[in-house]
Amino acid sequence: MFYIFCPYCGEHREEEEFHPKGQAHISRPADPEATSDEEWGDYLFFRDNPRGVHHELWVHAVGCRKFFNITRHTVSYEILEVYKMGEQPSITAEHYAAQQGAASADKERNASQAKHQEGVRA
Amino acid sequence: MSQPNRLKTGGRVDRSRQLTFTFNGQRYQGHPGDTLASALLANGVDIVNRSFKYSRPRGIVAAGAEEPNGIVQLGSSEAGQVPNVRATQQALYQNLSARSTNGWPNVQRDLMGLVGKLGGQFMPPGFYYKTFMAPASMWLTYEKYIRKAAGLGRSPTENDADIYDHRHQHCDVLVVGAGPAGLSAALAAGRAGARVILVDEQEEMGGSLLSSRESIDDAPATTWAEKVLKELSALEDVTLMPRTTANGYHDHNFVTLHERCTEHLADIAPHVGGRRQVRSRMHRVRAGQVVLASGAHERPLVYAGNDVPGNMLAGAVSTYIRRYGVVPGNRLVLATSNDDGYRAALDWSEAGREVVAIADARQNPDGELVEQARAKGIRVIAGSAVIEARGDKRVAVAKVAKIDIEGFKVSGPVEELACDTIASSGGFSPVVHLASHTGSRPTWNEELLGFVPSPVKGMTPTGGAHGVYALGKVIADGFKAGSAAGEACGFERQDASLPKVDERREGAAVALYQVPHQKATLRGPKQFVDMQNDVTAAAIELATREGFESIEHVKRYTALGFGTDQGKLGNINGMAIAARCLGRTIPEVGTTVFRPNYTPVSFGAIVGRHCGELFDPERYTAMHQWHVENGAEFEDVGQWKRPWYFPQKRRAENGERLETMHEAVARECSAVREKVGILDASTLGKIDIQGPDAREFLGRVYTNKWAKLAPGRVRYGLMCKDDGMVFDDGTTSCLGENHFLMTTSTGGAATVLEWLEIWHQTEWPELDVYFNSVTDHWATMTVTGPEARKLMAELTDIDLDKDSFKFMDWHEGNVAGVPARVFRISFTGELAYEINVQANYAMHVWKKLFAHGDKYGLTPYGTETMHVLRAEKGFIIAGQDTDGSVTPEDLGMHWAIGYDKPNSWIGKRALTRPDTKRTDRKQMVGLKPKDPSVVLEEGAQVVFDPNHAIPMPMKGHVTSSYYSPTLQSGFALAVVKGGHQKMGETVYLPMVDGQVHEAEIVSPIFLDPKGERQNV
């Protein structure tokens, strides 16, 4: 059972207070009418399903009722990062892999790159 | 004679007190401090059970959680029955009553044993996959007999008399196991000031110290344990929990502890001061750090006949002698691959019984304990092993021979030694179970000949749990682990002042698992690996021959490790045998992964208080007591209890009877259509929406328009998900220019609120709007029917004139002296006032309405009548008439779809996808049965051709169906493919009983299509 840091309450809380709400950073197309059926279907139903680092949307349902993002490893279940709505993750799959691979990797460089990595959408 | 195997002195039992217990109906004596197993052994009870598959007699093998055989049915009353209790873990109490789980007619003389003996060879692993196939129709019959042999103990047939409890715990450091490592770890963390929980599964803390031969600070090891426990119990933030098993290790250092609160006292918890006590309690622990001091389990050697009663683990023999004062036999042969096994021989000898010989698999055993044994004159046969135990119901002979471990063969003549007990030790397996519960796979350590835990974040193994066995080192290791754990939680490092423990010179152990026999494994007598499941070395060999090469395949094919002991004794031996057969090493064969529970836990403990009336909250409205007192039948709607209907008494031939639901609903419906009825509608969700962008927000989440709704007005709204499917509906009132009150369906309240929040917080944070739930603040009562205005007029200062208080208006004022918001909305099609008052005053208003309503025929009605009335008007219930696959268009609600709104409201885009544009989608229609007395079944399928062969094409189904006293006919709402274009056509509804009903497709609005009745 997860122990989740709520970035708004400022402390760890039991998983039972939270609900997972699927992949983070799924934004509704700005002009839905302009999307093709395929694009609309993609928006509705197609999600990343990585075996590894995943960015998720959670809500502190029995708590402050705020939505926020969690970067979590889907095999180890380790929570790598928690960040508020509107913020971007500093840890991504690529960053994590690099970190695991070479401890000496320049963290700052990776972090700045992270924002441009594929798979992390605003 | 009483307790023939009980020593006069020694051990931690209280000989001054006798406890009487029964086993298989026979009365025995034991003492406080005994387990059921130690008491049985003290009384010389050899056979405690019969094995699962072959029905072989079995005795106690171990002294703890690893015991595979001593599984009993406990309980003297039916409600106190407990299946599958491990005798080695059950404390003895006065009048304990236990039975063997298998054996017919009894465990001593068992007829199935004969079957096992004769038929055993026809039951290799997986035999059932290869047989019972012909004829196919017979399988259920075969299975009936197979099932008869199933199971160990039995379920009680009565409900549990006991209660259970949960406790949520938080600590800095959780120490699992209170042996030398755990005690010392707890001490280090506790002294540092950390919040520490120390748990141990046994009745008494101390672990191996309780049966140790060694001294600490020149005193018995138990003295040190007592001293440490005393210091720990004086520390305010240290919690000591004996009789508590850490049974599951979950993510992020969440550990479940099962505390057996009264199981050592009786099979049903005794009351204290007239109050119930819990039988057991689950602690849900969130720990900063976990120190795993769970010790190690001794591995038995696998030799022929190793399951005959009298074969035991060497360490268990020592434990019974030193801790319980019980010598479980007279003449011992010890088989060992290491020094540690010698403790059993020394203890046995010191207890005054004969050690016949020690068969040591090592060529040159030379450790300190070996020398001590030799000094006592015990015969040590080096390079040898017990290759076979002989005996019927108890070991009679040990066959000992020189063995060649490398060549896996017997290399010398066989000597038969008369004895009644064979103790064996094949080394130790660290108890890594908990460490692997969260997915970490243990790693093989060739030096230790065992699996040790792989790293788990926040967990530190210590002592035997990672292969540190020498007492002095264990204590030091524990202290270090405890100190480090405390430090990781922000406390200061503790300097160790360790006690003095003499270091013992230890000879190297040799790797021995299965002992070779003169005969090949498949041909020789059975060598048991997993005793509870009767898995033999031959079975494992056969599995590998048949191509089951993965250890998971071997385990599943043979059932190795699937017993209630989960392979604590057998798994490593089984892997070693598989490795031998496959010509691989143990780590090549695989690792062993464990799942919770470490030891079984009763369902009741996991359930805790969440059962019976506390299984799920019952939510009540403010008028609930009135409903109860007025005889309401209730319907479960979500967690709410809503009045379903209010049956009244009727005269009957012999006195009075209650109305049927049909009668009550007919009466309630007529009252609303003809006079006035009242419904408790408080359960509808209510969301207070405030902010300058509230109106814009509504426009985006509802399908219809909100831009022009003026204060004082109410509007119905339909909500879709972005796939275009309807998911909730309700009315929203404009309270102020920037202020709205939204209502949702009863079941949708929480969902809708979260729905609004997710869109606001993740997609449109720029909109200035807040949502607050006010569901519970307001009580809502719907007064509806032609007489509603007259009744209201008696109680309110609101101007009810139809021109000043119009349909879909809301006004505020007083009702029965209580400030109220009154909404003129109608779910019945009649003139209706929805009165909202603060819930604390609701009962007053409700009762006043009745005080005044009698003369108008005011009738309370429930959800069933509400459903009939709304269905007559064609109003939908989201979730009943919709199922997540229905669009607003399908419902025929074009009027509620704002295609020309400036924003792309939620659901709009999806309505233009190819599938949602189809004209033959299932569409909402009314159905009028040709025979008015027919009430169609809700869920009946609609077909166009009832004579079509099966499978018959289905064109829709009935979503709501009732009898209407107003229409004097059954009527239904249904969804039918292309239904909107099929008005007047006939459809058919084939029923389970073979009847086929005919119905006509009509408008779903059966009554007052122009809405004149509600608009008066």
Place this chain on the structure above:
Amino acid sequence: MSNAQQFDTRPAGEHASEIAVESPLAYSMHRSGAPKVKADTRVTLRERAFLGHLTLRGGAIVLDEALRDVLGMSLPGEPLGLVQASFDGPAGECSIQWLSPDEWLLIVPGGEEFDVERRLREALGDAHFAISNVSGGQTLLELKGEAAREVLMKSVAYDVHPRHFPVGKAVTTVFAKASVILRRPSEERWELVVRRSFADYTYRWLLDAGEEFGIGVER
């Protein structure tokens, strides 16, 4: 002004006192009874019914200012904070607690909530905020006694150890299968703010969980 509609839900006028008022626990007391406080009672339960409960939404800075103006008290400075103050009026105390970054629960003596809301609305003027009166929708339960913490440990997953839950803290958390607002206004007192429709469940749960400590109900 906020263009929101404010509504006093309490009866006023000369006959107001004749109007029966029922707390969320009225039915529970009727049905499950209320065990008496005895000599060996280690935990007691008391309902503090009919207080004024207001949910405040908005930015911390503007709300803080308004609150100072109207009640002379500040918002808690930190998340999970609970601030109490004496209420300048006929009766007792009031409290304000953090619920979320833009949400606070203000509890005032019963009957004062309408006036407080009105004054707050005035003070807040054109700012973006919301105030919802939820006085009928929730009630406040008080747990006292040496076993109060143990009863809570059976009921909430939240850590109620004094090191983690000092006086002046307040959290929303899971309570058995419902949710509560749990507050610690003083060393010896815990408060549970419970939704009306879950009050009976919470009450029955507390009686059940408190049985072993001889729980008593003060009325």
Place this chain on the structure above:
Amino acid sequence: MQRYSGFGLVKHALSHHENWERQWRNPTPKKAYDVIIVGGGGHGLATAYYLAKEFGVTNVAVIEKGWLGGGNTARNTTIVRSNYLWDESAALYEHAMKLWEGLSQDINYNVMFSQRGVLNVGHTLQDMRDIQRRVNANRLNGIDGEVLDAKGVQELVPIMDCSKNARYPVMGASWQPRAGVARHDAVAWGYARAADALGVDLLQNTEVTGFKIRDGQVYGVHTNRGDIEAKTVGCVTAGNSGVMAKMAGIKLPLESHPLQALVSEPIKPVLDTVVMSNHVHGYISQSDKGDLVIGAGIDGYNGYGQRGSYPTVEHTLQAIVEMFPIFSRVRMNRQWGGIVDTCPDACPILSKTKVKGLYFNCGWGTGGFKATPGSGHVFAASLAKGEMHPIAKPFSIDRFNTGALIDEHGAAGVAH
């Protein structure tokens, strides 16, 4: 193939079981096959078997990164039923049911398919509406089923609490007598043995690391044991399908979630039928060994860890004890988790992809085990003919773009 029978067993016993043959070979991968099946679980093995047996395609490799039947085949609660609501699903699961009914004989391996019936219990009026709707639809689709009232349920399961005092009293149930349970591991082994006998190469410990795709056509796979070629590749990798699809540059509307299950210690037979409840959320049967086999719910987050959250297990046992209060003292032995690949409409994907020759069979959610023979059969037909089998057609990936979902949440709402 050595034929299994009671007589054979006796013969082998007399020769000390020394002459049993391997149930399947351990072949060296060939350079190329006609068809490659990625994933050696029940569905993959069944696909290979039917390819060889029904469609004469025997030059087939099944590539499994671990051990055969080691995924959800080894971790489910073994329930087999076909009483699905929508025509498309009903056709698929009933197709499977018919194959189950002769499976042991067909593959000469006793999969212990035990038609002891499945009850889906209703506790609310809406439950009963849904049950009636489903049973009516089932019967018109030729699937057995009836609606029982509370009394009927009580007669069938005397130990169940069907009293009115329950928090959510039992109001009735649907009853499918032909449904039941099967021995899950045996299904994989039986198909493996039968496929192997027909010449299929079962390649264990072989991991596909990529697809060989040229001009939009698949022509093989990369593995840790070298490249293997085939112009038809069927991917049947359940929870790992998303990962596989990504390698081929395809997106699937799948999310992999933990699904937990647990067993009690073995007890003497006490429950003959399978009992499922959507509303209180639990399902239970008793195995031939005596274990109560209990299924828990799906955790809401994505997870490949083969474990879920503890409260899910608590809630499940609360439901079980609510329905069967006498089980309060029975003890839970073991819990575990599987990885279920779920689609937004709770229905599987059996589909071609934009890569020619590459097919996916996935998204079974909680319904995978019971579909094994049917899934294998229609998928084999599709691979053999290059055209989706009519039963498989509605389960195309396209439906997520056209909107033609088959929403089975009602039937699959509780994991099974």
